[in-house]
Amino acid sequence: DSGVTQTPKHLITATGQRVTLRCSPRSGDLSVYWYQQSLDQGLQFLIQYYNGEERAKGNILERFSAQQFPDLHSELNLSSLELGDSALYFCASSKRPANTEAFFGQGTRLTVV
Amino acid sequence: AQKITQTQPGMFVQEKEAVTLDCTYDTSDPSYGLFWYKQPSSGEMIFLIYQGSYDQQNATEGRYSLNFQKARKSANLVISASQLGDSAMYFCAMREIREGAQKLVFGQGTRLTINP
Numbered sequence: 001d002s003g004v005t006q007t008p009k010h011l012i013t014a015t016g017q018r019v020t021l022r023c024s025p026r027s028g029d030l031s032v033y034w035y036q037q038s039l040d041q042g043l044q045f046l047i048q049y050y051n052g053e054e055r056a057k058g059n060i061l062e063r064f065s066a067q068q069f070p071d072l073h074s075e076l077n078l079s080s081l082e083l084g085d086s087a088l089y090f091c092a093s094s095k096r097p098a099n100t101e102a103f104f105g106q107g108t109r110l111t112v113v
Numbered sequence: 114a115q116k117i118t119q120t121q122p123g124m125f126v127q128e129k130e131a132v133t134l135d136c137t138y139d140t141s142d143p144s145y146g147l148f149w150y151k152q153p154s155s156g157e158m159i160f161l162i163y164q165g166s167y168d169q170q171n172a173t174e175g176r177y178s179l180n181f182q183k184a185r186k187s188a189n190l191v192i193s194a195s196q197l198g199d200s201a202m203y204f205c206a207m208r209e210i211r212e213g214a215q216k217l218v219f220g221q222g223t224r225l226t227i228n229p
Contacts, residue, residue, distance in 0.1 A: 002160070033216065043204065043219035056214035088156060094215070102148070102217060104158035 003027065004105035006091050012111045018079040021108045023091030025072055031055070031094045032074040033102065034066055038087040049074055050096075081112045115140045115209045119220035126195050127228050133180070134190040134223050136205030146208035147188040148217065149179065153201040161203075164188055192225075200227045 003026035013019055025032050034046040036059075045058035049068035060066075063081075068074040078085060092104045116139040126132045138147065149161040164172045164179045172179040180189040192199055202224050206217040 002157075031215075035217075042221050043206075043217075045216040045218070048214055048216060050214070056211065056216055058216055090158060092158075092217075101160065101163065102215075103160055104150070106155075106157040109156065 002103040002105065004029075004091055004093050004103050006089075006105035006108050008108060009106065010109050010111075012113060013081060015081055015083060015112055017081050017112075018077065019081065019110065021076040021078070021089055021091075021110075023074045023076070023093075023105060025074070025091075025093030026103055029093035029095050029103075030072065031096060032068055032072070033092040033094075034060075034074070034076050035090040035092065035104075036087050037090060037107070038084075043090075046076070078110070083112050086110055086112045115142070115145075115207050115218045117205050117207050117218055117220035119205055119223050121223045122221075123224045123226070125226045125228060128197060129194055132192045132195050132199075132225065134192075134203050134205075134225065136188045136190065136220060138186050138188060138205075138207050140186075140207065140209075142210075144210070147179070147181070148206040148208065149177070149188075149190045150204045150206065151199075151201045152204065152222070158204075162190070195227050197227050197229060200225060 005024040031050045033048045037043045046060040048056040066076045088107045090107045092102045094102045145166045147164045151159045178191045202222045204222045205220045
């Protein structure tokens with residue numbers, strides 16, 4: 001158990017809908033990262049937050065947004081969902097923005113039908 | 114931009130044999146870090162081992178060791194005495210740091226199958 005908690009584990013929704021994925025980092029970790037794993041794109045970095053502030057942005061679509069709350073949990077919001085958004089979404093956390101360790105949660109498997 | 118290449122899409126190994134998973138990287142940054150992760154069929158990403166570019170010794174964690182050859186830009190993962198439970202996807206990743214923020218750039222992965 002990495003200590004990073006993601007909910008839900010599985011999510012099935014229809015095209016055009018909006019969903020929210022939740023991540024609780026390991027105790028003491030201030031930095032949260034979101035990654036998307038799809039069959040065609042592999043593992044791709046989406047966005048990073050540190051202590052509530054956005055620190056880095058990757059290949060995140062405009063339909064996607066994220067935030068980190070004062071209690072350090074983070075949410076990834078995906079809207080106007082398309083079939084191609086079906087993927088495994090991972091959250092990872094580390095103590096500092098640039099760290100030698102990054103522990104991943106179990107992921108949320110999103111299926112858009 | 115940083116790039117990670119894993120040239121072995123799949124590997125088949127007999128139980129108890131040692132296995133080497135290849136990883137080469139490309140970066141112009143003098144300071145970088147290399148990670149290996151294991152992803153079993155259940156989907157979670159399990160952190161295995163880390164090597165910093167300035168580390169003098171190759172990293173080891175139990176049965177895992179990293180064969181770091183800086184001049185060749187390679188960071189191969191060695192698993193000694195393989196077990197059936199080692200069957201999984203393995204990803205090599207490089208840490209990219211820009212303005213104090215970190216992201217991991219992943220390779221395409223190698224699917225390792227351990228045969229009894």
